[in-house]
Amino acid sequence: MDTWKYHPSPGIDTPVSESLRGFPREPGMLAYAIRSVAALLLRAWMRTYHRLHIEGRENLPAKGSYVLVCNHTSHLDTLCLLSSVPLRSIHNCFPAAAADYFFSSVPRSAVSAVLINALPFDRKAKGARSLALCSALLKTEGNILILFPEGTRTTTGAMGRFRSGIGRLAAGSDLDILPCHLEGGLRAWPKGKLLPRPRRLHLRIGQAKNYRHLDRSPESVKAVCADLEERVARLGGGAE
């Protein structure tokens, strides 16, 4: 009789505190259950408290992987985008979140990993490793990445310049990039305030664009960034 073959989980020796920060994450039944309930509650809260209105949902591709690129005014941006994707994709939808902020402690990591399903993004060192993680992630059918190319929340309402990361990710790759614009985030939850206020939010999702025809040169990267920056701004009707 042949002996059985076992397949232990790769992270079996990793303590919980570390596995929360790790990525890709091992799928766990409990985490999925909590996240599903949290997603439902989040959607209810967004609809009632913030009267979230989503425009252009039909632009979301029905299948394949894609990237949502949005202006960044508050933590509500992530939550709005999470509420805009189909509920069944919630476990395949990964908002890129600054590792130095969202994964700085064990409780924060737990919220980021379990509830938000965040991808820990290393803002330092130009994010080369994190970008490699993103492109690997997007090779799997049906994965959604949420990215805020400004890299940080705006305090004035004016959109910051897009950092090169999104350009390096998109230029020359067969990836659908959807520009999004959220209006009202700054009034609802300005940086530094503890809790959001009941202000209206308006999310516009633009049409997908693919940059596979470009090469990976620095010029193309700049062009992609400028193009996406303009598309996002145009969705918002100029400035917020």
Add this chain to the structure above:
Amino acid sequence: MSIDFAINSPVFLRYLLIVGGLLLFAGVVLGSLRLAGRNVASPLRTYRGWLIMIPIVLGTLFLGREATILGVTLLAAVGFKEFARATGLYEDWWMTGIVYLAIFALGAVSLVPDPRLGSPGWYGFFMASPVFVIALILLVPIVRNRSRGELQKVALAILGFIYFGWMFMHLGFLANTGNAYGYLLFLVFAVEINDVAAFTFGRMFGKRKLRERISPNKTLAGSVGAIAISLVLPWLLWFSFPHFSPALLVLTGLIVGVGGQLGDLVISYIKRDIGIKDMGATIHGHGGILDRVDSMIFVAPIFFHMVRWFNGAG
């Protein structure tokens, strides 16, 4: 078993003093060894683990019957999760999910009163539960219309439920007995002392291996020493179960001494067959939950049925 009872119970107070005293003693010994320049990093990690675990265990028991049963249920669920992750069963959400559900159902069965007798805990259903759960697990391949590799999954799921769920959860069912504090506090204390004694005696006198192809660190001397200590403990802690006859004290000592080490060896060969060192990394300095509670899995059900046989349901 309740907070009121625990506050007024001399048994609870005595165990609090004993455990507190031992922790203090161990802390002083470790501290002075460290001051003497010895390397105590590894035992210190284990000690810190104890400092976190002991208040949680005592606090749960203090809160009474419901908290204890819930605590044991959660431990069983986490223990099964570690087993499932180690064997790879975890990838199969159907099997894992059914065993989780069965473990929580068993927790509920331990909590509700017997519908016919009205006594706390539905004893009959608890004892009959393997019939239903094994049947349910065996149905999964039929429902999914699959056969390839299903026997292994079914076998692992059944073992996972019976051993880590059902057998271990007899500990929670003990909370339904009249002398719950005495039984539970004694079992938890004696089983851990048995572990520590096996380790210490093995370190001091151990030469001949006990089962070298399963666990090369365990020695015959450690095993004999641990059984000796476990045989003495019930006499020292007789106040935990004043109604026990001397013969029952001997039996209790044997169950803890032999059963504890068997539980340890079972987890050892499971780990060795899989090819891993620890079942997880949940408790810092102790490995996984299963590496800590393994000795209890044999002891809890046998002790439970011994008590029931000689003392009835009370």
